[in-house]
Amino acid sequence: MNLADLSSNLLYVAFIAYLIATFVFGGAVKGNKEGTFKSEKRWGRVAITITVIGFIANLGYFFTRWGATGHAPLSNMFEFTTAFGMTLVGGFIILYILYKTPVLGMIVLPVALLIIAFASMFPSEVSPLIPALQTNWLAIHVSTVVIAEGILAISAAAGLIYLLKVVDLTKRSKQRFWLEAIMYSLVLVLGFVVVSTFFSATGYEAEFTYVDKEGADAAITYSMPPIFGMNEYVALTEDAMTPLIETPALVHAGKLTTVLWSVIVGTVLYWLIRLVFRKRIAALLKPFVKNVNLQLMDEIGYRAIIIGFPVFTLGALIFAMIWAQIAWSRFWGWDPKEVWALITWLFYAAYLHLRLGKGWQGEKSAWLAVIGFVIIMFNLVAVNLIIAGLHSYA
Amino acid sequence: MENLQCQCGHVNPPGTKLCESCGRSLTEKDQNSKLVDMRYEGTARRSQTYNKSIIDKIWNFFSSVKVGVSIIVVLLVAAAIGTILPQQAFVPATTETAIQEYYADTYGSIGRVYHFLGFHDLYSSYWFIALVGMLAISLVIASLDRFVPLYKSLKNQRVLRHPSFMDKQRIYAEGPGAEDTLQKAETKLKELKYNVRTDKNGLLAEKGRFSRWGPYVNHIGLIIFLFGVMLRMIPGFYIDESLWLREGETRAIPEVPGYYLESKNFELENYSGEGEEEVFGEALDRVGTVAKNYQTDVVLYQKPEDALPGADDSQEVVKEFPIRVNQPLKFDGYAIYQMDYRLDELKAMTFALTNKETEESLGELTIDLIDPEDIYELESGSTVELLGYYPDFSGFEDGEPQTATPLPNNPGFLVELTTPETPEGETSFITIQNTVEPLGENDYKLAFQSVETRDVSGLTVRKDSTLPILGLGGLIFMIGVAQGMYFNHRRFWIQQKADGTILLAGHTNKNWFGLKKDLDQVVEHASLPAYTDQQDEIDKAEKAEKEGEALS
Incomplete structure (x- = not known):
């Protein structure tokens, strides 16, 4: 077994450990019927042990891959997103040591699993570095960013738990709607994973030529049945499904197809869950947060941000600027990724001012933490895949 | 407004909530509340005290957290809008009209509206800069409004406080x-x-106590940073020039007096996927070629200030250096970066003066495409006179050949060929594809023999004297954040x-x-x-x- 294979096997081990730990954390929280926290403590200890084992395997994945590729494995969509899942768990372990809250693990671990599964949908072969990335700043800048984002995401998890407990699901309200919207979007990610895995397992491929927005000829390979066709497409694969709608050159029909498939499958999954349990997903989780100490969740959310914010500033702005000055001759160039890093930073700055200056604690703070996570995910997913720029490496 | 005298005899400035000396509540509201509001130690903040003159109003506006956060949010939203479509710096168009057309053609009506609203150059628009300026003002005023009274109050703390405090x-x-x-x-x-x-x-x-200064320290860091950014507009602090340098060429470095740069060689290397790079094989199969290295081997020369103009022999070699991405050449506060390249630019073309009928050659000539000679004399006594040279021939206009750029992408030559047999001379217009004989059929032609090419390096010349200031701002910000958050x-x-x-x-x-x-x-x-x-x-x-x- 070579280093690269060992690396991917370790990632599997981590994935499975997180999966098991999720259920043990869930059991620890649910089993605590009397609210005495005795059994919760015992099962919590089992669950965190499994999590730590998974995390060690995850670190093993990271460093063996580093050895295999010869560079920090943070250079493309698969590597960065996987690392994000890992730092999310790392951030959780730190906060678990500080606050001993199994319920946090029950929310963070499935999200980390989703993120790692999402990452695995991108090409994961060992790829070489372009000249701009051949420097130690790759490891310094990107690892700081991914650690910061992992910690900041914990604050969103704490916020989500806070909201699950305080939002009244029996009455129609904006809060109830948006809380369920968060759950729904998590299921959509699952939909993406399911549909991608299905079509890649069945080996679906359809090739087309098309005319791109600059008027040049180009080719594309769909890995899912094309719902949308590229501008002036011509099918090269014989038995491929004929696209239902042809999009203008501006729209990337291939990506849009992937999005629509994910939405379709995700929505079906969501309604299946609703039909089977006859409850909102938020309501399904409600019993788990019954014993949650709200003040503690608020504190965890805040603590995660005051740890994550300075690390983010250092990694995503300061180190980023130093490297940009060395590689691109200017420390700042309004590249979309740079702009979204600034937006993320401004957002958390606003959070801190509202919390410390305007007394926005509790529920308001929790909503803001969740929005912060949405911004981070937008920067990770949409800015890489939709908005083209210097950082589009995937 | 009047000063407030406390029961303890201490005279407090107007707007004070807790007596500076004994800590008694001075307002009725505070006297009746169960807990005292300890933010800013109950001192008189200017913004909470005066609201009459226009200056008061401006001060109060900018010192408010609500206003500060609103500015942050507006900036955040504006910055996001700027990423919906690429900014003009990233589109392949340079002139004002070409840019406008590019947005309209590529993005349709959305592009037209985006351009019309000026969002294609959002980050240098006046309103965006004004927003950043407002943020800076807010940082200064909000900090002063809180810091000054807080500092005074904490400095003059009494040990004994009134029981009601x-x-x-x-x-x-x-x-x-x-x-x-x-x-x-x-x-x-x-x-x-x-x-x-x-x-x-x-x-x-x-x-x-020092942790109380954290917010003000980090705001000072931000102000220093923004000040550094502003300094770049002052001439001399900031240079951004591009330099196209051909292999073998020596050029004066733009905006850097006294320095010259010679390119010895440009190299583009791709990953091979073989040997040590075998691990990358799968990835390379999927994406095609991936660049491994861009490199220009340069020699940096300096001409002493007292050297005579044009005296090349007084140049001193300062440094030989391979400029690569991530490894700029640095000297004397300047840096030169590897940014771009053009492979195989035409350097020289060799022709043979040939008799069309007999195919007999009267000798060869090589035309340097950057610096051609006016007349080429061949051994046979024939001459080729270059009447006109069009490095990037783009067609005729009013019968005159035109050149699109000064770069030798598609060279065209208007030549007069004189041989012992044709002493009057024959005129010919030669381009890579064909030959035109405007004044009638000729006996001789220039037959294309060979071409020499070389690579061109696209370099960026940069000086940014504001960097230390920006670094200082960043450092102070981080110190301030740690000071305020972790203590x-x-x-x-x-x-x-x-x-x-x-x-x-x-x-x-x-x-x-x-x-x-x-x-x-x-x-x-x-x-x-x-x-x-x-x-x-x-x-x-x-x-x-x-x-x-x-x-x-």
């Missing part, structure tokens, strides 16, 4: 004490690294009344848990009366009231 602190205790209680408390507090001051029958223990300001006031009763109050700007942990140790050591967290009591009472309502 103490019993309105969140942490409070009252109860009997022994004779040595104060001394014991003092020893323990000193052990816990508190600064302790005593006065008559009381003590004030304080720790981590906290804890204080205890302890007094012993004549009858032996101990009054104890505690305050921290954050992390009450940590404060209580400290206090627990002091209470145990000095047998102080048990304290209560009055905020918890209030919360509990409120909760009970709510539940009561829910039940009824």
Whole structure:
């Protein structure tokens, strides 16, 4: 077994450990019927042990891959997103040591699993570095960013738990709607994973030529049945499904197809869950947060941000600027990724001012933490895949 | 507005909420509240006190947190809008009209609207810069409004506070004490690294006051950073030039007097996927070629200031250096970066002067495409005179050949060929594809023999003297953030009344848990009366009231 294979096997081990730990954390929280926290403590200890084992395997994945590729494995969509899942768990372990809250693990671990599964949908072969990335700043800048984002995401998890407990699901309200919207979007990610895995397992491929927005000829390979066709497409694969709608050159029909498939499958999954349990997903989780100490969740959310914010500033702005000055001759160039890093930073700055200056604690703070996570995910997913720029490496 | 005199006799500036000397509440509202509002120590903030003149209004506007956060949010949204479509710097068009057309053609009506609104150059628009400016003003005013009174107040703290100040602190205790209680408390507090001051029958223990300056320190860092960015507009601080350098060429470096750069060689290397790079095979199969290295081997020369113009021999070699991505050439505050390249630019073309009928050659000539000669004399006594040279021939206009750029992409030559047989000369227009004979059929032609090419390096010349200032700003910001977030300001006031009763109050700007942990140790050591967290009591009472309502 070579280093690269060992690396991917370790990632599997981590994935499975997180999966098991999720259920043990869930059991620890649910089993605590009397609210005495005795059994919760015992099962919590089992669950965190499994999590730590998974995390060690995850670190093993990271460093063996580093050895295999010869560079920090943070250079493309698969590597960065996987690392994000890992730092999310790392951030959780730190906060678990500080606050001993199994319920946090029950929310963070499935999200980390989703993120790692999402990452695995991108090409994961060992790829070489372009000249701009051949420097130690790759490891310094990107690892700081991914650690910061992992910690900041914990604050969103704490916020989500806070909201699950305080939002009244029996009455129609904006809060109830948006809380369920968060759950729904998590299921959509699952939909993406399911549909991608299905079509890649069945080996679906359809090739087309098309005319791109600059008027040049180009080719594309769909890995899912094309719902949308590229501008002036011509099918090269014989038995491929004929696209239902042809999009203008501006729209990337291939990506849009992937999005629509994910939405379709995700929505079906969501309604299946609703039909089977006859409850909102938020309501399904409600019993788990019954014993949650709200003040503690608020504190965890805040603590995660005051740890994550300075690390983010250092990694995503300061180190980023130093490297940009060395590689691109200017420390700042309004590249979309740079702009979204600034937006993320401004957002958390606003959070801190509202919390410390305007007394926005509790529920308001929790909503803001969740929005912060949405911004981070937008920067990770949409800015890489939709908005083209210097950082589009995937 | 008038000064406020406290019962203790101290005269406070207007707007003060808690007496600077004894801590008594000065407003009726504060007197009736259960807990005192300790933010900014109850000092008079300018923004909360005056609201008459236009200056007051401006000051109050910018010192408000609400306004500051609103500016941040507007900036955030504006920045996001700028990423919906690429900014003009990233589109392949240079002139104003070409840019406008590009947006309209590529993005349709959305592009047209985006361009019309000026979003294609959002980050240098006046309104965006104005927003950043407003943020800077807000940073300065909001900080001054809070820092100045807070600093004064914390600097002039009295040890003894009025009982009404103490019993309105969140942490409070009252109860009997022994004779040595104060001394014991003092020893323990000193052990816990508190600064302790005593006065008559009381003590004030304080720790981590510097953490209160954290927000102002980090704001100073941001101001320094923004100031550095502004400095770049001053000539001399900032240079951004591009330099296209051909292999073998030596050129003066633009905006860098006295320095010259020669390119020895440009190299583009791709990953091969073989040998050590075998691990990358799969990835390379999927994406095609991936560049491994862009490199220009250069020699940097300096001409002494007293050198005669044009005297090349006085050039000194300063440095030989391979410029690569991530490894700029640095010298004397300047840096030169590998940014771009053009492979195989035409360098010289070789032709043979040939008799069309016999195919007999009268000799060859090589035309340097950057610096052609006017006349080429061949051994046979024939000459080729270059009447016109069009390095990037783009067609005829009014019968005249035109060149699109000065780069030799598609060279065209208008030549007069003179041979011993045709002493009058024959005119010919030659391009890579074909030959035109405008003045009638010729006997001779220039037959294309070979071409020499070379690579061109696209380099960027940069000087940015603001970098140290920006670095300093960043550093101060980080220090300020750490100072404010990871430390906290804890204080205890302890007094012993004549009858032996101990009054104890505690305050921290954050992390009450940590404060209580400290206090627990002091209470145990000095047998102080048990304290209560009055905020918890209030919360509990409120909760009970709510539940009561829910039940009824």
